[in-house]
Amino acid sequence: MALSAFRGVLCAEILKTPRKLCGLSLAKSPQTAGCRLLYTPAALGIESFESTRKRTLVQFTHNVEAFKEKMNTCLTTLDKGLVFTEDLKNTIYLTEAEEKDVELVLAMAKKFNQQNAGLRFGAFNFGPLVMRLFFFLNQPQAALKALEAEELEGFFDQMVSYQIAMTLLYNNEQYEDALKVFDLVQERRIGGVRYPKTCFTLALACCYKMNTPESFATAQQLLDSATEYGLVVNRRLICMAAALCLRQGRPQDALTALADARTTTHIAIVSLKVKALSEMDRGNEILPILRSFTQEDLPSTPKWKTNHRILQEAVVSAEEAVARSENKEVRVEFERIVKSLREHDMISDKTIDGVVTEPIEPSQLREKGPRNRERERLAASFYPRNRRTPYYPPAQPQHAPRRGLLDME
Structure with a gap:
């Protein structure tokens, strides 16, 4: 079955609503x-x-x-x-x-x-x-x-x-x-x-952009x-599904969708989860998520250009949820954690919409398979780093599934 977030009962009228063609857009050229x-x-x-x-x-x-x-x-x-x-x-x-x-x-x-x-x-x-x-x-x-x-x-x-x-x-x-x-x-x-x-990613992105009960029903049917x-639902599709749930006022379904994600530390997954919990006034469950970031021992290597772990939009939603809480200890702890996150530059000013619809680069459409690894080894034998110890790229597990270009995210 598809993401369980979309298993909620929808009106039969929504499921049967025919699609209406849009008129000619007056948008300018994408390049300009x-x-x-x-x-x-x-x-x-x-x-x-x-x-x-x-x-x-x-x-x-x-x-x-x-x-x-x-x-x-x-x-x-x-x-x-x-x-x-x-x-x-x-x-x-x-x-x-x-x-x-x-x-x-x-x-x-x-x-x-x-x-x-x-x-x-x-x-x-x-x-x-x-x-x-x-x-x-x-x-x-x-x-x-x-x-x-x-x-x-x-x-x-x-x-x-x-x-x-x-x-x-x-x-x-x-x-x-x-x-x-x-x-x-x-x-x-x-x-x-x-x-x-x-194409499936584009179809789901269209449903997300339309943000209507009809498009929600279409997304459910597609998934x-x-x-x-x-089809293996990847992180981008999960984030689109969860974000659409939030836009349609279904935070519980968003949480259920996020439960299918293989990673729980990606900035989009974390932000969507925090925002969903905030809309459900579950501030107590937000604190452990934010606290875990302040306890991380981040490596200080050049590849870490940023320590962003959560979006500002999610932090604002959490702040509003905590403000509605009558527990003063929760408020104090939340303020302390957020202060620490800001000091360590862990909060990004990007929006959830911006992260969910982030452009896909050519490098994200490529994945190394056994054939590509053999080519790299062959190239390495002709262009070694030194004559004694030629460089061989690290081998990937042989049981890794092979996917083509059209199956990439």
């Missing part, structure tokens, strides 16, 4: 609006796309319009003209935000998909490239239109295409449309996976079905 991305551009390959785009623009400095006109002519010749791989690549990199340019890319993609039907082996995968273009141009509706087009069936058969599309919709606060894309992921079973962790399917 300063919005908070769940997956960074580097993690989605946008930075690499921009670099190649700049090189292509330099190559076609004085021939951009002529090239586009030639591609339009190619499309009007029906069966006589073919869309070649390099032509489609260049068209994508040369595309601007104008509607005619976007329509040209979609038309060429449809024709390319039609002429190469059944010849997928060895063909270039254009799905992620097209989605990176829409992300770069901030064209969420074009991305959604492309994924739903029957003429492009099989064109977007890489999971990263859906990840980029969902991220684009998420950035533009079109959460319902992002969930609609996740429905396509489940329906099409890309790579035989029904609940890919990247129930995903855990029954075999």
